[in-house]
Amino acid sequence: MVLFKVARVQTSPIEGQKPGTSGLRKKVKVFKQPHYLENFVQSTFNALTESKVIGATLVVSGDGRYYSEQAIQIIIRMAAANGVRRVWVGQHGLLSTPAVSAVIRERVGHDGSKATGAFILTASHNPGGPTEDFGIKYNMENGGPAPESITDKIFENTKSINEYLIAEDIPKVDISAIGITSLEGPEGSFEVDVFDNASDYVKLMKSIFDFQAIQKLLTSPNFSFCYDALHGVAGAYANRIFVQELGAKESSLLNCTPKEDFGGGHPDPNLTYAKELVARMGLGSHAAEDPPEFGAAADGDADRNMILGKRFFVTPSDSVAIIAANAVESIPYFSSGLKGVARSMPTSAALDVVAKNLNLKFFEVPTGWKFFGNLMDAGMCSVCGEESFGTGSDHIREKDGIWAVLAWLSILAYKNKENLGGGKLVSVEDIVRQHWATYGRHYYTRYDYENVDAGAAKELMAYLVKLQSSLDEVNKIVKGISSDVANVANADEFEYTDPVDGSVSKHQGIRYLFEDGSRLVFRLSGTGSEGATIRLYIEQYENDSSKTGRESQDALAPLVKVALGLSKMQEFTGRSAPTVIT
Ligand SMILES: O=P(O)(O)OC[C@H]1O[C@H](O)[C@H](O)[C@@H](O)[C@@H]1O
Ligand SMILES: [Mg+2]
Numbered sequence: 148m149v150l151f152k153v154a155r156v157q158t159s160p161i162e163g164q165k166p167g168t169s170g171l172r173k174k175v176k177v178f179k180q181p182h183y184l185e186n187f188v189q190s191t192f193n194a195l196t197e198s199k200v201i202g203a204t205l206v207v208s209g210d211g212r213y214y215s216e217q218a219i220q221i222i223i224r225m226a227a228a229n230g231v232r233r234v235w236v237g238q239h240g241l242l243s244t245p246a247v248s249a250v251i252r253e254r255v256g257h258d259g260s261k262a263t264g265a266f267i268l269t270a271s272h273n274p275g276g277p278t279e280d281f282g283i284k285y286n287m288e289n290g291g292p293a294p295e296s297i298t299d300k301i302f303e304n305t306k307s308i309n310e311y312l313i314a315e316d317i318p319k320v321d322i323s324a325i326g327i328t329s330l331e332g333p334e335g336s337f338e339v340d341v342f343d344n345a346s347d348y349v350k351l352m353k354s355i356f357d358f359q360a361i362q363k364l365l366t367s368p369n370f371s372f373c374y375d376a377l378h379g380v381a382g383a384y385a386n387r388i389f390v391q392e393l394g395a396k397e398s399s400l401l402n403c404t405p406k407e408d409f410g411g412g413h414p415d416p417n418l419t420y421a422k423e424l425v426a427r428m429g430l431g432s433h434a435a436e437d438p439p440e441f442g443a444a445a446d447g448d449a450d451r452n453m454i455l456g457k458r459f460f461v462t463p464s465d466s467v468a469i470i471a472a473n474a475v476e477s478i479p480y481f482s483s484g485l486k487g488v489a490r491s492m493p494t495s496a497a498l499d500v501v502a503k504n505l506n507l508k509f510f511e512v513p514t515g516w517k518f519f520g521n522l523m524d525a526g527m528c529s530v531c532g533e534e535s536f537g538t539g540s541d542h543i544r545e546k547d548g549i550w551a552v553l554a555w556l557s558i559l560a561y562k563n564k565e566n567l568g569g570g571k572l573v574s575v576e577d578i579v580r581q582h583w584a585t586y587g588r589h590y591y592t593r594y595d596y597e598n599v600d601a602g603a604a605k606e607l608m609a610y611l612v613k614l615q616s617s618l619d620e621v622n623k624i625v626k627g628i629s630s631d632v633a634n635v636a637n638a639d640e641f642e643y644t645d646p647v648d649g650s651v652s653k654h655q656g657i658r659y660l661f662e663d664g665s666r667l668v669f670r671l672s673g674t675g676s677e678g679a680t681i682r683l684y685i686e687q688y689e690n691d692s693s694k695t696g697r698e699s700q701d702a703l704a705p706l707v708k709v710a711l712g713l714s715k716m717q718e719f720t721g722r723s724a725p726t727v728i729t
Contacts, residue, residue, distance in 0.1 A: 170284020209268030291544030456575025467532025587690030
């Protein structure tokens with residue numbers, strides 16, 4: 148039995164440790180500064196109630212990006228010194244963000260223990276490596292990200308911290324091998340439990356979906372499949388679930404070995420960054436000849452997803468609407484009905500139409516998954532999604548990339564249950580077009596202007612808010628740019644009152660709402676680590692079924708012109724084109 152001592156290390160506050168939408172994300176070199184990680188971790192311990200630290204069980208793992216291994220060892224020593232009883236680590240320090248949420252909610256330790264929180268080590272879809280990003284966020288007992296009341300406290304603590312506790316003499320724990328390391332400290336026993344990083348998550352997925360039905364689809368001769376983990380942590384689950392459990396061919400997995408630098412790529416599943424998958428699915432300039440029927444990708448920590456059909460892109464806004472419309476008949480977990488559905492404000496209103504038609508409770512929340520968590524804890528929401536490639540349900544309190552893929556495979560399996568012997572398949576594209584024919588189509592696109600000068604971005608936003616005070620003036624400008632768009636009927640900054648706890652979130656995006664239901668939304672990203680990113684969301688509703696089959700960029704061209712002109716985008720940012728279009 149190893150005996151450890153607790154050291155109190157003197158430190159002083161370090162500026163800029165304010166956790167954003169999804170924790171603290173900075174360049175690796177910032178995290179490597181002396182005391183940087185330690186200050187943040189101690190500030191987190193100090194922000195929690197004592198029972199969530201002393202004698203508690205904490206999960207510590209992440210997407211495996213560069214610096215994770217060192218960070219895990221530091222957090223283990225600090226947890227021991229702060230009186231934590233058990234630290235659970237996924238093998239190799241790997242757990243996807245949804246798997247962490249599942250582990251907190253579902254896993255029972257060898258001695259009957261349950262976790263009350265987690266440090267998730269990830270910067271999500273940001274690149275990794277010595278010159279790239281690292282991140283840390285804290286999740287609570289419900290499996291969801293810490294609410295603002297806690298992250299505010301953490302930030303306050305980082306501004307006054309003067310010491311942290313660490314058990315420096317704990318030897319490096321081997322996190323590559325499953326097993327328990329037991330130690331003894333001044334306050335009693337402490338253990339590190341390194342466990343299989345997939346089994347709890349796989350078990351949960353099996354309790355939600357009909358794996359047999361999906362297996363029939365995946366092994367059918369007329370279906371083909373492709374999954375790209377972009378070298379993120381999804382790779383640790385893809386082989387287990389798609390190949391071992393569901394019978395997909397190993398060759399259907401792309402980039403499924405987790406790498407600490409994501410193979411040098413940008414692990415964000417969109418049409419720009421998931422290049423290999425996009426080509427394999429027959430899209431873009433290097434389109435492959437005979438694309439698979441279904442393709443999907445995940446981000447670094449596997450909570451995001453992109454869904455593709457053969458030569459066909461499903462917008463995330465359509466994806467959540469289609470999952471909601473088909474959930475009850477295709478997914479056993481939802482067979483008794485949906486409690487409600489929700490989307491973030493900038494996400495298209497496709498889900499609203501489904502909710503209205505199916506008479507479901509519906510919520511529009513600000514950007515950020517935590518807002519859904521509150522609704523789910525209160526039993527008000529089953530399925531939700533965001534335009535930023537996040538889709539999920541109340542099985543956990545994070546969005547879930549692999550869940551979304553399994554949801555789509557379930558819908559395909561259900562629609563094709565008679566066709567798997569060799570008949571013509573109902574394809575992803577058929578499902579989407581059928582959905583548009585039933586509910587109408589929300590043409591949608593997002594323009595991202597990344598790493599814009601922060602001052603310029605602020606000025607642009609301030610200008611757009613000021614403009615909102617006169618709709619006459621707005622409409623004069625709009626008509627001057629294009630006579631093909633409707634009048635602006637309303638313009639505001641989105642504000643949300645949480646129906647569960649009454650908290651109010653202001654300044655959640657600038658909206659221009661047109662008479663025909665079209666919308667322009669402008670937001671500053673909350674997840675970047677350098678400069679500012681302006682996001683422009685453009686949407687137009689079409690319910691004449693003879694007009695729902697146009698190319699999205701053609702249908703939206705007049706509105707795009709209006710958005711760029713109205714916001715003086717080029718004038719403020721100096722950019723003649725966005726960095727990414729989705
Ligand atoms: O603030 P943005 O860069 O637009 O990012 C917004 C997204 O950030 C993270 O991924 C959150 O988990 C999402 O819930 C949110 O939609
Ligand atoms: Mg992510």
